[in-house]
Amino acid sequence: MTEPTSSSLDPDDWDSERHQAHAMLDDLLDYVQNLTERPVWQPIPVSVRRSFQENSPCTGQSLEEIHQRFMEDILPYAVGNAHPGFMGWVHGGGTVTGMLAEMLAGGLNANLGGRDQIPVAVEQQIVRWAREWFRFPETAQGIFTTGTSQATLMALWVARVAQWGEKIRQEGVGLHTLTVYAASTVHGSLLKALDLSGLGEKSLHLVDLDESGRMDVSALHVQIGKDRQAGLTPFMVVGSAGTVDTGAIDDLTALATLCRTQSLWFHVDGALGALGCWSTELAPLFQGIEQADSLAFDFHKWGQVPYDAGFLLIRAGSLQRRTFASSDRYLAREERGTAAGEDWPCDLGPDLSRGFRALKTWMTVRRYGTERLGAMMAHTCALARFVAERVSREVSLELMAPVTLNIVCFRHRAEPAQANALNAQIAIALQESGIAVLSTTLVRGQRVLRVALVNHRTRVRDLESLICAVLHLGKRFSTGRIQSS
Numbered sequence: 001m002t003e004p005t006s007s008s009l010d011p012d013d014w015d016s017e018r019h020q021a022h023a024m025l026d027d028l029l030d031y032v033q034n035l036t037e038r039p040v041w042q043p044i045p046v047s048v049r050r051s052f053q054e055n056s057p058c059t060g061q062s063l064e065e066i067h068q069r070f071m072e073d074i075l076p077y078a079v080g081n082a083h084p085g086f087m088g089w090v091h092g093g094g095t096v097t098g099m100l101a102e103m104l105a106g107g108l109n110a111n112l113g114g115r116d117q118i119p120v121a122v123e124q125q126i127v128r129w130a131r132e133w134f135r136f137p138e139t140a141q142g143i144f145t146t147g148t149s150q151a152t153l154m155a156l157w158v159a160r161v162a163q164w165g166e167k168i169r170q171e172g173v174g175l176h177t178l179t180v181y182a183a184s185t186v187h188g189s190l191l192k193a194l195d196l197s198g199l200g201e202k203s204l205h206l207v208d209l210d211e212s213g214r215m216d217v218s219a220l221h222v223q224i225g226k227d228r229q230a231g232l233t234p235f236m237v238v239g240s241a242g243t244v245d246t247g248a249i250d251d252l253t254a255l256a257t258l259c260r261t262q263s264l265w266f267h268v269d270g271a272l273g274a275l276g277c278w279s280t281e282l283a284p285l286f287q288g289i290e291q292a293d294s295l296a297f298d299f300h301k302w303g304q305v306p307y308d309a310g311f312l313l314i315r316a317g318s319l320q321r322r323t324f325a326s327s328d329r330y331l332a333r334e335e336r337g338t339a340a341g342e343d344w345p346c347d348l349g350p351d352l353s354r355g356f357r358a359l360k361t362w363m364t365v366r367r368y369g370t371e372r373l374g375a376m377m378a379h380t381c382a383l384a385r386f387v388a389e390r391v392s393r394e395v396s397l398e399l400m401a402p403v404t405l406n407i408v409c410f411r412h413r414a415e416p417a418q419a420n421a422l423n424a425q426i427a428i429a430l431q432e433s434g435i436a437v438l439s440t441t442l443v444r445g446q447r448v449l450r451v452a453l454v455n456h457r458t459r460v461r462d463l464e465s466l467i468c469a470v471l472h473l474g475k476r477f478s479t480g481r482i483q484s485s
């Protein structure tokens with residue numbers, strides 16, 4: 001048989017490929033080193049957007065040409081979360097270590113569904129570390145996910161098996177009227193998980209907040225009692241280790257106690273804050289997290305691991321296997337050889353083929369250590385307090401929520417009828433200016449500017465520029481409004 005020369009996709013000329021690869025690496029290192037010379041974000045020109053509507057190519061291009069296209073049309077128009085001026089939503093900044101880890105993982109191209117390989121042992125090491133960080137028992141199990149959204153959905157599946165056993169995997173939830181409880185500020189990923197899990201969004205009963213913006217535990221108690229009387233089956237409470245809007249942390253100890261006495265599954269959404277446990281200063285805020293039945297969190301946010309790297313930790317590890325394990329003819333386990341090993345991650349989650357997310361996390365934790373990462377997180381909280389203090393010194397600005405962690409909600413003062421529009425306008429203009437990116441949210445029904453200090457690169461000077469720009473834009477738009485009205 002004659003083989004076509006093009007059947008292998010390896011380079012024809014390794015020397016020139018190596019040269020090109022080094023140029024790509026250098027460009028990325030330059031990008032990270034010189035981030036501040038760029039706008040945080042910039043509007044995408046129509047021509048660039050259009051260029052991504054081209055048809056699929058039949059013939060290939062050189063790596064050099066593709067690299068050039070990346071540098072010109074992709075890199076400048078990313079969302080900008082690596083930049084120290086990025087303070088929108090909840091985005092981690094990434095690190096050079098994480099970037100290199102992605103390259104190493106890509107080169108290895110490991111499939112972490114299972115089999116006897118050290119990459120699976122790396123993931124299992126992180127499971128052990130996570131038990132240690134969150135003081136979970138030895139029997140806890142865990143797995144990397146795309147993010148907290150996926151981890152929350154998986155936690156619901158595990159909790160269903162905890163309630164009804166494996167038969168639910170064949171029979172479905174049927175007509176059970178399960179109810180789930182969370183504070184009214186809970187992240188939208190819970191609703192999505194309820195929808196996808198078949199419980200339905202209506203199974204979520206929202207609980208009011210207390211005066212400090214946390215779930216009102218006595219209101220929760222009352223609601224559970226009422227629901228039981230009405231014939232419903234209270235099933236799960238979702239506590240927050242940092243709400244997305246303001247960073248408020250629920251009283252996790254009180255919620256854990258209530259769940260124990262009421263025989264409810266206690267899930268904690270730790271997407272935003274859980275890794276704050278790495279900081280000795282912040283850890284006390286998360287007291288009670290160690291009692292969760294399931295904990296969903298993200299390394300890709302405060303942990304600075306490149307996207308994506310979410311995680312699910314389940315207290316009763318055997319339940320995780322009972323929820324996800326399945327037997328397939330061609331996936332038989334053997335005593336020896338490549339198919340050896342009991343702990344195949346495909347038995348612990350919905351995915352069979354899985355990438356090596358663990359490597360970038362493992363390398364990040366090894367490179368910086370949890371002490372330094374924790375100190376970095378505590379510093380972002382100090383920066384948040386700095387912003388709050390700066391806001392309180394400006395008569396035209398107003399702090400809109402207490403600062404618990406690394407999120408500050410404030411707004412530019414205006415006539416009540418105009419305040420929402422003005423603040424939304426400020427956010428957009430600020431993003432388009434390239435000086436900083438913040439996002440907006442609603443606090444007590446009012447549109448506020450929301451600064452989330454997640455990026456390890458952000459410095460006081462970035463925050464000074466932000467405040468200065470908000471003041472300037474607020475003045476400009478307020479004047480414009482007066483003139484146009």
Ligand SMILES: Cc1ncc(COP(=O)(O)O)c(C=O)c1O
Binds near residue numbers: 089148149
């Ligand atoms: C509090 C909270 N929960 C859940 C999520 C969803 O996490 P992910 O984006 O990793 O799916 C987020 C995302 O920002 C969040 O802030």
